[in-house]
Amino acid sequence: MVGVKSVPSPAISADERSHEVDHPSSQVAHFGAEQPLRLDCGVDLTPFQIAYQTYGELNADRSNAVLICHALTGDQHVANVHPVTGKPGWWETLVGPGRPIDPKHYFIICSNVIGGCMGSTGPASINPATGKVWGLDFPVITIPDMVRAQAMLIDRLGIETLFAVVGGSMGGMQVLQWTAAYPARVFSALAIACSTRHSAQNIAFHELGRQAVMADPDWHGGGYADRGIHPHRGLAVARMAAHITYLSDAALHRKFGRRMQDRDLPTFSFDADFQVESYLRYQGSSFVERFDANSYLYLTRAMDYFDIAADHGGVLAKAFAGIKTRFCVVSFTSDWLFPTSESRALVHALNASSARVSFAEIETDRGHDAFLLDVPEFFDISRAFLQSAGKARGLTGRKDG
Amino acid sequence: MSVQEVLPLNGVTSGAAGQYRVDHLLVAEMVKPGSKVLDVGCGEGDLLQLLETRGIDGRGIELSREGVNRCVAKGLAVVQGDADTDLVNYPDDAFDYVILSQTLQATRQPRVVLENLLRIGRRAIVSFPNFGFWKMRLQLLIGGHMPRTENLPATWYDTANIHFCTIKDFVELCDEINVKMERSVALDLYGRPVPLNLPWWVWNMFGEQAVFLLSRGGGK
Numbered sequence: 084m085v086g087v088k089s090v091p092s093p094a095i096s097a098d099e100r101s102h103e104v105d106h107p108s109s110q111v112a113h114f115g116a117e118q119p120l121r122l123d124c125g126v127d128l129t130p131f132q133i134a135y136q137t138y139g140e141l142n143a144d145r146s147n148a149v150l151i152c153h154a155l156t157g158d159q160h161v162a163n164v165h166p167v168t169g170k171p172g173w174w175e176t177l178v179g180p181g182r183p184i185d186p187k188h189y190f191i192i193c194s195n196v197i198g199g200c201m202g203s204t205g206p207a208s209i210n211p212a213t214g215k216v217w218g219l220d221f222p223v224i225t226i227p228d229m230v231r232a233q234a235m236l237i238d239r240l241g242i243e244t245l246f247a248v249v250g251g252s253m254g255g256m257q258v259l260q261w262t263a264a265y266p267a268r269v270f271s272a273l274a275i276a277c278s279t280r281h282s283a284q285n286i287a288f289h290e291l292g293r294q295a296v297m298a299d300p301d302w303h304g305g306g307y308a309d310r311g312i313h314p315h316r317g318l319a320v321a322r323m324a325a326h327i328t329y330l331s332d333a334a335l336h337r338k339f340g341r342r343m344q345d346r347d348l349p350t351f352s353f354d355a356d357f358q359v360e361s362y363l364r365y366q367g368s369s370f371v372e373r374f375d376a377n378s379y380l381y382l383t384r385a386m387d388y389f390d391i392a393a394d395h396g397g398v399l400a401k402a403f404a405g406i407k408t409r410f411c412v413v414s415f416t417s418d419w420l421f422p423t424s425e426s427r428a429l430v431h432a433l434n435a436s437s438a439r440v441s442f443a444e445i446e447t448d449r450g451h452d453a454f455l456l457d458v459p460e461f462f463d464i465s466r467a468f469l470q471s472a473g474k475a476r477g478l479t480g481r482k483d484g
Numbered sequence: 485m486s487v488q489e490v491l492p493l494n495g496v497t498s499g500a501a502g503q504y505r506v507d508h509l510l511v512a513e514m515v516k517p518g519s520k521v522l523d524v525g526c527g528e529g530d531l532l533q534l535l536e537t538r539g540i541d542g543r544g545i546e547l548s549r550e551g552v553n554r555c556v557a558k559g560l561a562v563v564q565g566d567a568d569t570d571l572v573n574y575p576d577d578a579f580d581y582v583i584l585s586q587t588l589q590a591t592r593q594p595r596v597v598l599e600n601l602l603r604i605g606r607r608a609i610v611s612f613p614n615f616g617f618w619k620m621r622l623q624l625l626i627g628g629h630m631p632r633t634e635n636l637p638a639t640w641y642d643t644a645n646i647h648f649c650t651i652k653d654f655v656e657l658c659d660e661i662n663v664k665m666e667r668s669v670a671l672d673l674y675g676r677p678v679p680l681n682l683p684w685w686v687w688n689m690f691g692e693q694a695v696f697l698l699s700r701g702g703g704k
Contacts, residue, residue: 411556412563430563431573439541441556442563444549463557471559 104375105209107134107195107202108166109159112239120197120232123388126222130211133236134202135159135194138178139186141242147478148242149184150233151193152250152257155382156322156374158201161193162186167373176457177249183466184249188478194236196229196257198382200375203232207308207375218377219305226253226389230260234268244268246476247469251275251454252421253382256389259429262410263391263402271409271472273465276418276454278425279399279432280390285420288328289383292321296376305377318376319367326366331417331450335359392432399432406433409475410440411468413454413461420451441468504534506675507611507695511583514609514667514697515540519580522604524567524597525587529555532562543579545570568592571600579605586693588612589645599661602700607666611695614670616650616688635692651688654696662701670694 112133114120119129136159141148151161151174158165162172162179178184184191195203198221206221213220237245248269250258255277262272281289299317301307307314327335339359343349346356355361392399410433414426423444433440443464447453454461504512508531515521517539523532526544528551535542544562546552555562567584568591582605584597589612591597601608613636614620620631630640638645649657651670658665670678670691678691687694 409561427564430565431570434563434570434573435575437575437578439543439561440563441561443553443556444564445553446549460553460557464553467557467559474559 109134131204138191141190152254154252198224200378206377216308249273295320315371322370323367329452333448400435403436415453615648664701667697
């Protein structure tokens with residue numbers, strides 16, 4: 084008989100995860116009936132909540148606030164130990180003491196996106212109208228919806244203008260949406276490994292991921308929460324497929340090659356003989372411990388719908404006409420999910436709008452994931468960009484190490 | 485005459501002047517403070533930094549990734565791009581000045597590039613090595629080989645400079661495309677401006693490089 088081991092069940096129970104959904108171990112901003120969130124789909128979402136983390140202190144003239152926007156599977160725990168996984172913050176390479184975005188200089192805010200599953204209202208939250216988990220009754224959200232919600236949070240925090248909005252991948256999309264929707268509220272924008280629209284190839288990969296979730300019988304048309312189960316197999320497969328797109332052929336080859344996992348010879352089975360298989364299974368199973376399957380559907384959908392030019396008569400430059408925001412756009416040579424050509428199109432549009440823009444392509448073989456990894460050139464550029472913007476903003480007493 | 489004659493330059497002390505290239509100091513002197521400038525082929529951003537000290541809003545385009553990344557790491561607004569292909573993305577009159585410093589000879593279509601400079605900018609400042617310089621002529625005439633100098637050390641087969649010209653050639657191109665020369669300075673081997681009162685052929689002979697301040701000609 085051929086040995087088969089499927090993706091293992093998660094070590095962390097659905098209960099632990101779902102507790103964070105409604106009662107996050109973060110600060111929470113509640114928005115009641117008087118402040119609905121106007122969604123692009125036409126629905127007014129109310130009430131809703133946003134879970135967020137802050138680091139550092141807001142200065143007297145409220146000019147040093149930096150908003151970090153997280154990527155598809157990120158959350159607000161950018162620079163602290165994750166409450167579910169116990170792992171370090173997802174962007175501690177960039178954010179933290181001595182890092183380019185240092186809480187000593189900036190008031191750093193990171194919120195969980197609307198539609199997420201770490202405390203901001205999303206499909207895993209309880210629908211107050213029914214007392215049950217929203218599931219697929221949750222309205223479809225967009226990147227502009229996420230940003231609209233963040234703007235309401237920033238209002239709530241009493242901040243008029245953000246010194247910087249920073250993000251990579253889906254976070255970068257939010258950065259660009261911020262500049263398109265609220266140009267006067269963004270002094271500087273650091274958009275990394277992203278695009279002004281989701282490409283057909285990226286939509287295709289997302290559809291693959293969604294179909295994997297929906298093909299899991301435990302998904303139950305999105306109603307798994309009522310049954311106390313989670314389609315962890317389907318979600319793990321979605322994550323495994325997506326994870327490949329975050330890497331590169333060269334990075335996979337360097338990291339794993341054709342090396343075997345804890346064995347010298349093939350087992351002539353479908354067990355994880357190769358290290359790369361074992362790695363992917365690990366990525367899949369650890370992801371499902373902290374992420375909700377429906378949330379994955381909604382957030383991938385939001386990215387698919389993203390197209391700034393389409394919202395501005397098909398002309399990207401119109402989205403940034405007359406903008407005063409200082410931009411820094413960064414791409415990575417081996418990123419085939421958001422290739423440099425996408426960043427270049429953005430830069431051309433910004434040039435056409437006479438915006439102040441820096442654009443660097445960084446050479447690395449680590450693929451899309453490079454923005455989360457230790458890439459010194461990327462940090463140097465981020466640091467210098469923010470320092471230069473800080474000088475223009477009149478942020479004083481900043482001495483970075 | 486010496487570098488010092490380009491000075492005083494606001495924001496640049498005579499003590500600090502030594503760290504800048506002579507042609508950069510000349511260019512900086514031609515740009516009115518407070519204006520908006522695009523430096524095409526900005527290298528590692530030395531000129532942009534000099535302009536910044538004078539309160540000029542400078543942007544840059546650079547072909548090499550290393551150059552761009554060094555500029556961005558200095559906090560400069562520089563993007564990776566090619567003078568031949570990327571200038572078309574800029575709207576008309578986007579800048580007060582567009583600078584092309586020691587880059588014209590490396591472009592594939594110098595004429596189109598020059599036309600674009602004066603479309604994007606109300607004025608253009610162009611500097612280039614003069615192939616009519618006597619040492620260049622001598623190398624070809626006596627040595628019988630393609631000229632190489634301290635500033636242009638590359639051999640013919642690995643040089644990025646594919647469109648060399650003389651001062652005379654450049655002036656003819658400006659006439660051809662109706663570009664007005666507002667100011668022109670030739671620098672000799674020692675970086676000293678060649679006296680203005682001398683005739684063109686002297687410039688063409690003794691200028692090792694030239695810097696031109698250009699604007700759009702009227703009519704035509």
